[in-house]
Amino acid sequence: MRQPNLFSLSRKEGWRRFADAPPRQRPDTLTRPQLAALGEAAAEDYNDARHDWHANFGIVQTPQLAGIHDELEQIVASNRQDGDRIRSAAVIDALPGLGKTTIANLFGRDFDRQQMRRLSTVTEAGHERIPVFRVGLTSNTTLRTLNRMICEYFGHPATDRANAAALASHALDCVLSCETQLGIIDFTDRR
Ligand SMILES: Nc1ncnc2c1ncn2[C@@H]1O[C@H](COP(=O)(O)OP(=O)(O)OP(=O)(O)O)[C@@H](O)[C@H]1O
Ligand SMILES: [Mg+2]
Known part of the structure; x- marks a missing residue:
């Protein structure tokens, strides 16, 4: 039986679990007699599995979702400029x-899975490969907080003490070492 996944997508470990998780298995549909035949513990387990299943309603491939996915794919796929050139970003x-x-x-x-399939899990220099970082922010965020959140995602140890410039440099260091290709900055408006 699979428990609800308790992890944060704003940490690399949580993101990895999200990216690597297999699809959920739907619990069998039992008939009334089958249900009645279950013992107390088995019934409890069965109901637990059903609650998990229903709470994690699948993602519906709406036209909007498919459309934005295609557009993002184009933007990311055409972002092949070398590091000295400006690359485009997408805002949703x-x-x-x-x-x-x-x-x-x-x-x-999807991007993470693709990269991990094509490339090794460890970079040539021996660092952990982390194709994607994801941070969640509120709307009034400073650059310092953004950099701190990126460092926290990567599990950098110096996130509390460092000043703004050091945080920016640590964040850059993480992104370069782990060969991160895509950054997701998710804003939640709490006004
Ligand atoms: N295509 C979809 N299929 C199924 N459920 C969806 C789909 N898109 C969104 N949802 C559900 O709708 C709810 C809101 O979605 P989500 O959090 O992505 O919205 P949001 O635009 O980021 O909202 P906010 O502006 O508050 O951050 C979530 O519970 C999510 O699971
Ligand atoms: Mg949101």
Whole structure:
């Protein structure tokens, strides 16, 4: 039986679990006699599995979701400029609750899986490969907080003490060492 996944997508370990998780298995549909035949513990387990299943309703491939996925794919695929050139970024903006976070996470997961399939899990220099970083921020965030959140995602030890410039340099260091290709910055408006 699979428990609900208790992890944060804003930490590399949590993101890895999200990216590597196999699809959930739907619990068998039991008939009334089969249900009645279950012992107390088995019934409890069965109901628990059903609750998990229903709480994790699958993602519906809406036209909007598919459309944005394609556009993001184009933007990321054409971002092949060398490091001295500016690359384009994508911004997804919509009213609350329309699925911006959902789309970004799904796209990031597909991208992560692709990269991990094509490249080794460890970089040539021997660092852990982390193709995607993801941070969640509120709307009034400073550059310092953004860099701190990136460092926290990567598990950098010096996130509390460092000043703004050091944080920026640690964040850059993490991204370069882990050969991170995609960054997701998820804003939640708490106004
Ligand atoms: N394509 C989809 N299929 C199924 N559920 C979806 C889909 N898109 C969004 N949802 C569900 O709708 C809810 C809101 O989605 P989400 O959090 O992605 O929206 P959001 O635009 O990021 O909202 P906010 O502006 O508050 O951050 C979530 O519970 C999510 O699981
Ligand atoms: Mg959101």
